[in-house]
Amino acid sequence: MLRDITLGQYYPASSVLHRLDPRVKLVATLAFIVSLFAFGSVSSYFVATIALAVVIKLSRVPFRFITKGLKAIFILMLITVIFNLFLTPGTPVLEVWKFTITMEGIRTAAFMAIRLIYLIMGSSIMTLTTTPNDLTDGMEKGLGFLKVFHVPVHEIAMMMSIALRFIPILMDETDKIMKAQMARGADFESGNLIQKAKNMVPLLVPLFISAFRRANDLAMAMEARGYHGGEGRTKMHPLEYKKTDKTAYVILLMYLLLMFLTSRYVKIETWLGF
Amino acid sequence: MKIIDGKNLKFEYVKWNEEGQVESSMKAVDGVNLDIEAGDFIAVLGHNGSGKSTLAKHINAILLPTEGSLYVDGKDTRDESKLWEIRQTAGMVFQNPDNQIIGTIVDEDVGFGPENMGIPKEEIWRRVEKSLKAVGMWEYRSHSPNKLSGGQKQRVAIAGVVAMQPKCIVLDEPTAMLDPNGRKEVIQTVRELNRAEKVTVILITHYMEEVIHADKVIVMDKGKVVMQGTPREIFSRVEALKHYRLDVPQVTLLAHELKQSGVDLPEGILTIEELTQALEKCRSGKKLR
Numbered sequence: 001m002l003r004d005i006t007l008g009q010y011y012p013a014s015s016v017l018h019r020l021d022p023r024v025k026l027v028a029t030l031a032f033i034v035s036l037f038a039f040g041s042v043s044s045y046f047v048a049t050i051a052l053a054v055v056i057k058l059s060r061v062p063f064r065f066i067t068k069g070l071k072a073i074f075i076l077m078l079i080t081v082i083f084n085l086f087l088t089p090g091t092p093v094l095e096v097w098k099f100t101i102t103m104e105g106i107r108t109a110a111f112m113a114i115r116l117i118y119l120i121m122g123s124s125i126m127t128l129t130t131t132p133n134d135l136t137d138g139m140e141k142g143l144g145f146l147k148v149f150h151v152p153v154h155e156i157a158m159m160m161s162i163a164l165r166f167i168p169i170l171m172d173e174t175d176k177i178m179k180a181q182m183a184r185g186a187d188f189e190s191g192n193l194i195q196k197a198k199n200m201v202p203l204l205v206p207l208f209i210s211a212f213r214r215a216n217d218l219a220m221a222m223e224a225r226g227y228h229g230g231e232g233r234t235k236m237h238p239l240e241y242k243k244t245d246k247t248a249y250v251i252l253l254m255y256l257l258l259m260f261l262t263s264r265y266v267k268i269e270t271w272l273g274f
Numbered sequence: 275m276k277i278i279d280g281k282n283l284k285f286e287y288v289k290w291n292e293e294g295q296v297e298s299s300m301k302a303v304d305g306v307n308l309d310i311e312a313g314d315f316i317a318v319l320g321h322n323g324s325g326k327s328t329l330a331k332h333i334n335a336i337l338l339p340t341e342g343s344l345y346v347d348g349k350d351t352r353d354e355s356k357l358w359e360i361r362q363t364a365g366m367v368f369q370n371p372d373n374q375i376i377g378t379i380v381d382e383d384v385g386f387g388p389e390n391m392g393i394p395k396e397e398i399w400r401r402v403e404k405s406l407k408a409v410g411m412w413e414y415r416s417h418s419p420n421k422l423s424g425g426q427k428q429r430v431a432i433a434g435v436v437a438m439q440p441k442c443i444v445l446d447e448p449t450a451m452l453d454p455n456g457r458k459e460v461i462q463t464v465r466e467l468n469r470a471e472k473v474t475v476i477l478i479t480h481y482m483e484e485v486i487h488a489d490k491v492i493v494m495d496k497g498k499v500v501m502q503g504t505p506r507e508i509f510s511r512v513e514a515l516k517h518y519r520l521d522v523p524q525v526t527l528l529a530h531e532l533k534q535s536g537v538d539l540p541e542g543i544l545t546i547e548e549l550t551q552a553l554e555k556c557r558s559g560k561k562l563r
Contacts, residue, residue: 133378133379133382164378165375165376165377165378165419214372217368217370217373218373218374218376220368221368221374223361224336224361224366224368225365225376225387225390225434225438226361226362226438227386228358233392234388234398235389235395236382236385236388236395236398236399236402238395
């Protein structure tokens, strides 16, 4: 049934990573991605690979779940690699018809590919080990400083969690309306793309009306229960850093330092003769 | 002690046209005097469009009276500075269970009200546990509301209101979208709350079976209160109820029909037991004669 679809791609398991504060995971993912782009050398990628492998091992999420996200960016990756491979000027290695593959081209293409793959894998681990709710909570608290700039952080987080709650309900509703319209002779399958899009109108109009009605009801129910924005609100699951979270931050710092040092002082490229 | 005190309450739905002029207006509530004692179980009956839901929304200060006044626990609903206190005093449960559950997990939803009130974490958890136990949904605390039945969802919604520790709960047709089993669950829960926690209950419904245990029944029609009294008083006037397009419980109707065709029965029979007893009496009385 539609209701059983899991949202996001959370993989339930019990691991250190699952129990970590969502803010730590958000910061670490961001730091990891930045480190991939800031420190580009063979030796630092070696460090990143080890770090990633350790984290994957710790997460207890099967490897195939982590690589799932890679399919989506395969085309993008292919384009980046090809462009970098053929269009980077430098010392030529191979000439194919009008195109020249250069030493520098191979280097940047390989780096780009590694960056993209690690980026996807890194963020996949975060979404696989954090429930959508924890994620919104983490964002609300972690981005709390933005309130100074009048960014409605609490409201955005509230909207996200309400959206998450209503996705299965609206999917159910879509299913119902679709069946009701099919019983009245609506056709959602045949025809070309434009025809199909046109056929969606009898589905979308009632769905929108119902969504608005629900939103109206929900707003009233929230007001009736005393909701008046984030001001003066307490939390039943307040986020508090525990010892493991602090350790995780220390490890993250050490990782970043290691990345910096290796990219600066360990030149595997020169030994290999690049 | 009076918990709700309404005087000459009027509410008008005004429809504006595009130029901003009044196109038409409709008096949904028209001169209602409300007088509800703390701890009572009040049922409000009425046909569709009788203004009962509009009246209910006044008690929670979602709507403000166009004319007249309404005091909830001594606080004027028009006083904006008291708004959140009033909403805390008078909780509200709505018709559609899906559209009033905010949390993605049962206990989170129950905690939503207390969170808004700014209550410390430990107290929230204590209240969540207490109110979920009060409605018999404690075992489902870590479930997703999407996987519960209608009656269970409605009980979670009631728990969400109870967790705010209101003096009064207004239920706006809470059983209208439920199956008979769900209806029974919800009504039992509400009666239990009224009995054990001494919470004032205002139940708005059009199911007659749900009102027979109320302390007082208010019948509304076209925005006005047309009948008021104990269930027995109300249901003894079958003809008047029919006039307001309301049904009486089946047993009461049967007793009424029997009486009309000459059987000597008292007015206002509400339950099957009462009817069998009355018929028994009637038969033995005949034997004696």
